[in-house]
Amino acid sequence: ADKPLAELPIRLVSSCARLSLTPDPIELCAGDTLRLSAEGLTAEGEPVALPERALRWSVAGAGLALADGALQASLPGAAGTVRVTLGAATGEAPVRVAADEAVESFEETFRPTFSAAPGRGSVTGHVSIHVGGAAQGRRYCRLTYDLAQPAGTRAAYVRLDRQLGSALRLSLQARATADRPPWLRVAVVDGNGTRQTYTLTDAVSWGRHWRRVQVRLPAGLKPPLTWQSVYVVAGDGQTGRGTLEMDDLRAERVE
Numbered sequence: 617a618d619k620p621l622a623e624l625p626i627r628l629v630s631s632c633a634r635l636s637l638t639p640d641p642i643e644l645c646a647g648d649t650l651r652l653s654a655e656g657l658t659a660e661g662e663p664v665a666l667p668e669r670a671l672r673w674s675v676a677g678a679g680l681a682l683a684d685g686a687l688q689a690s691l692p693g694a695a696g697t698v699r700v701t702l703g704a705a706t707g708e709a710p711v712r713v714a715a716d717e718a719v720e721s722f723e724e725t726f727r728p729t730f731s732a733a734p735g736r737g738s739v740t741g742h743v744s745i746h747v748g749g750a751a752q753g754r755r756y757c758r759l760t761y762d763l764a765q766p767a768g769t770r771a772a773y774v775r776l777d778r779q780l781g782s783a784l785r786l787s788l789q790a791r792a793t794a795d796r797p798p799w800l801r802v803a804v805v806d807g808n809g810t811r812q813t814y815t816l817t818d819a820v821s822w823g824r825h826w827r828r829v830q831v832r833l834p835a836g837l838k839p840p841l842t843w844q845s846v847y848v849v850a851g852d853g854q855t856g857r858g859t860l861e862m863d864d865l866r867a868e869r870v871e
Contacts (some may be wrong), residue, residue, distance in 0.1 A: 635707030714868035725775035738764035751789035751863035763855035787830035794858025797821035797847040809840035
């Protein structure tokens with residue numbers, strides 16, 4: 617027997633009452649590029665399929681530009697508005713570009729602590745503050761670690777537990793020496809108390825030169841956020857020993 621066919625009702629309309637942008641509001645970091653989209657709505661709020669080529673986009677605000685249907689942001693802390701039109705229907709959304717703020721420079725009295733995984737395993741190490749040769753200022757933080765023999769997760773942590781509120785991107789300056797370069801990650805605790813981990817780089821191997829590494833956090837993380845730690849973790853069971861030095865921890869966020 618033939619299978620029944622599904623039916624999808626279609627109603628043709630000559631226009632829509634308004635346009636809705638996605639996302640709304642728009643939050644970006646400097647250097648981001650975001651492809652915009654819009655949905656038409658009738659006066660009753662029903663969705664209307666739109667011919668994308670017929671949409672007309674515009675943007676107002678310093679450091680904001682449109683190119684090939686994508687919004688580009690170049691100025692930290694900027695704000696503006698994106699507008700889309702189709703005939704008489706319009707829609708707009710505010711744009712906010714994150715400002716870059718210092719989280720920790722290790723110049724004052726704050727002292728991070730060391731922890732390891734497994735907590736009572738053979739991973740050893742310590743955290744210390746050093747003067748001279750910092751990426752910024754005078755002081756920087758050093759993690760000295762030995763991840764020992766492969767057995768499950770092997771990681772060494774610099775515990776920070778710094779309150780962020782919200783953040784779109786985290787970054788720090790780092791340099792490292794290691795016999796087997798580990799991954800470098802950050803751990804963030806969201807407003808639900810859930811610990812999230814993100815990779816800054818999968819091989820800390822550039823020696824004695826400072827380099828800034830960063831990670832864009834996913835949209836939708838519930839604030840307030842806590843920057844719990846920076847840590848090294850063995851990749852593919854390749855454990856080793858070494859030092860990780862870090863400085864100038866920063867967060868990019870919108871208010």
